Amino acid sequence: MKIFLVGYMGCGKSRMGKKLASKLERPFIDLDELIQTKHQATIPEIFAARGENGFREIERDTLQKSAIANNTIVSTGGGAPCFFDNMEWMNKNGLTIFIDPPEKVLADRLINAKAERPLIKGKSYDELLAFIHEKLAERRFFYEQAKIALKGVDLTVEEVVEAIEKENLEY
Numbered sequence: 001m002k003i004f005l006v007g008y009m010g011c012g013k014s015r016m017g018k019k020l021a022s023k024l025e026r027p028f029i030d031l032d033e034l035i036q037t038k039h040q041a042t043i044p045e046i047f048a049a050r051g052e053n054g055f056r057e058i059e060r061d062t063l064q065k066s067a068i069a070n071n072t073i074v075s076t077g078g079g080a081p082c083f084f085d086n087m088e089w090m091n092k093n094g095l096t097i098f099i100d101p102p103e104k105v106l107a108d109r110l111i112n113a114k115a116e117r118p119l120i121k122g123k124s125y126d127e128l129l130a131f132i133h134e135k136l137a138e139r140r141f142f143y144e145q146a147k148i149a150l151k152g153v154d155l156t157v158e159e160v161v162e163a164i165e166k167e168n169l170e171y
C-alpha cells in the first residue's frame with residue numbers, strides 16, 4: 001500500500017520519506033515537488049498567484065487525482081491533511097504516519113528554511129514559535145487521525161520501519 005507521512009512543517013516528512021523509500025526500495029514522491037513540477041512554479045509563486053485557497057485546491061487535486069502508484073512513499077505538505085477530505089482519503093488509500101517532534105525543534109529547523117515556506121516567511125524566531133504553537137494546536141486534530149504517531153527528535157528510518165511492522169499490516 002501507499003505510505004503517507006504527515007505532520008507540521010519542519011517535522012522531517014520530506015527528509016524521512018526519501019530515506020524510507022530507499023530503505024524499503026519503493027518509489028518516492030514529495031507532494032510539494034510534484035505540485036511544483038506539474039505547475040511549473042515554486043510553492044511561493046503558487047501562493048502569490050492563487051492565494052492559499054488556490055494552493056489548497058491544487059494540493060488536493062495533486063494528492064487525490066495523480067494516480068500515485070500503489071507502493072509509493074508520499075511525503076505530504078504540512079497543511080495537506082488539514083484541508084478538504086484529504087486525511088480521510090489518505091487513511092482510505094494507505095498507511096498514514098504522523099511525525100511529531102517538539103515545537104522548539106520545529107522552530108529551530110524552520111528558522112533557516114523560511115524562504116520556501118510562504119506561511120512563515122519573514123517571521124522572527126519568537127513569532128515563528130508562537131505561530132507553530134497556535135497552528136499545531138489547530139492541526140493536531142487532523143494529524144492525530146494518522147494510524148501511527150511517532151514523537152522523537154532524531155527518529156531513525158529503522159524506528160519508522162519497526163513502527164510499521166508492529167502494526168502487522170501489509171505495506
Ligand SMILES: Nc1ncnc2c1ncn2[C@@H]1O[C@H](COP(=O)(O)OP(=O)(O)O)[C@@H](O)[C@H]1O
Pocket residue numbers: 007008009010011012013014015016075078109110113153154155
Ligand atoms: N531528524 C532531523 N535531524 C536534523 N535535521 C532535520 C531532521 N529532519 C529534518 N531536518 C531538517 O529540517 C528541515 C525541514 O525538514 P523537511 O524534511 O523538509 O521537513 P518537512 O518536509 O516536514 O517540512 C530541513 O532542513 C531538514 O534537513
Ligand SMILES: O=C(O)C1=C[C@@H](OP(=O)(O)O)[C@@H](O)[C@H](O)C1
Pocket residue numbers: 007008009010013014032043076077078079080116117118119
Ligand atoms: O504547512 C503548510 O501549510 C505548508 C507546508 C509546506 O510543506 P512542508 O510541510 O513539507 O514544509 C508546503 O506544502 C507549503 O508551504 C504549506
Ligand SMILES: [Mg+2]
Pocket residue numbers: 013014015032075076077
Ligand atoms: Mg516537505
